[in-house]
Amino acid sequence: MSFSSYFSEQARKPEGLFGRLVMSSVFNIGNARLNRLVYEMMSIRANDRIIEIGFGTGRLIDRMARRLDGGSVVGIDFSKTMVSLAERRNRAHIRNGRVRLIQGDFIDVPLEKGYYDKACSVNTVYFWDRPDLAAKRVAELLKPRGRFVVGFEDAGQLKKRKLEDGVFRLYSVQEIEGLLFEAGFRNGIEAGSRGSGSSVVNCVVALK
Numbered sequence: 001m002s003f004s005s006y007f008s009e010q011a012r013k014p015e016g017l018f019g020r021l022v023m024s025s026v027f028n029i030g031n032a033r034l035n036r037l038v039y040e041m042m043s044i045r046a047n048d049r050i051i052e053i054g055f056g057t058g059r060l061i062d063r064m065a066r067r068l069d070g071g072s073v074v075g076i077d078f079s080k081t082m083v084s085l086a087e088r089r090n091r092a093h094i095r096n097g098r099v100r101l102i103q104g105d106f107i108d109v110p111l112e113k114g115y116y117d118k119a120c121s122v123n124t125v126y127f128w129d130r131p132d133l134a135a136k137r138v139a140e141l142l143k144p145r146g147r148f149v150v151g152f153e154d155a156g157q158l159k160k161r162k163l164e165d166g167v168f169r170l171y172s173v174q175e176i177e178g179l180l181f182e183a184g185f186r187n188g189i190e191a192g193s194r195g196s197g198s199s200v201v202n203c204v205v206a207l208k
């Protein structure tokens with residue numbers, strides 16, 4: 001297996017020592033700006049019920065949970081390695097019931113429909129086998145007018161990193177907007193980008 005396939009697979013599902021030591025730093029440092037943008041776009045209110053899909057090391061969950069008073073965050077990630085790192089970071093929130101972390105594939109983890117105010121997913125959309133079904137699932141879980149914030153890197157920029165095509169599916173902002181509209185987000189879709197040159201991060205905010 002080439003390093004590029006190994007790295008791409010680890011980005012999709014970090015495992016073992018490489019996942020725990022290398023990928024966690026890649027996520028914490030390399031994804032920090034995009035996570036900050038998504039955090040801002042979530043416009044968290046104290047009593048929000050939130051879902052994060054593919055939380056990685058759990059930094060965004062920690063940040064969102066600190067804003068809550070009465071609200072809660074459920075995180076879903078299928079990597080055992082990431083779940084254990086995120087559990088450590090969010091131990092106090094888990095103990096006081098503000099955060100629940102679930103290890104599993106987002107597409108089939110049982111969650112209550114029409115219950116959540118907001119959902120987000122950062123740098124994870126590339127790995128969805130059936131993006132149409134995943135986006136519909138998020139729409140189903142949200143309340144009417146619920147908000148879904150999708151953060152992802154610019155496709156042109158990711159192409160230059162020689163990631164494995166079979167693992168990473170790259171999207172333009174327009175493609176994500178179309179995907180969310182088709183999934184039932186019909187009350188407004190807007191996009192925001194941050195950065196310039198070879199470092200652009202994108203975020204699409206959609207209302208059900």
Ligand SMILES: C[S@@+](CC[C@H](N)C(=O)[O-])C[C@H]1O[C@@H](n2cnc3c(N)ncnc32)[C@H](O)[C@@H]1O
Pocket residue numbers: 011012013014027028031035053054055056057076077078079082104105106107121122123124127128
């Ligand atoms: C590239 S990392 C991004 C992590 C974090 N959101 C960030 O921005 O740093 C992708 C994460 O999504 C998780 N993931 C990918 N597909 C998933 C799925 N279908 N269900 C649950 N977790 C998934 C991976 O285990 C990994 O932790």
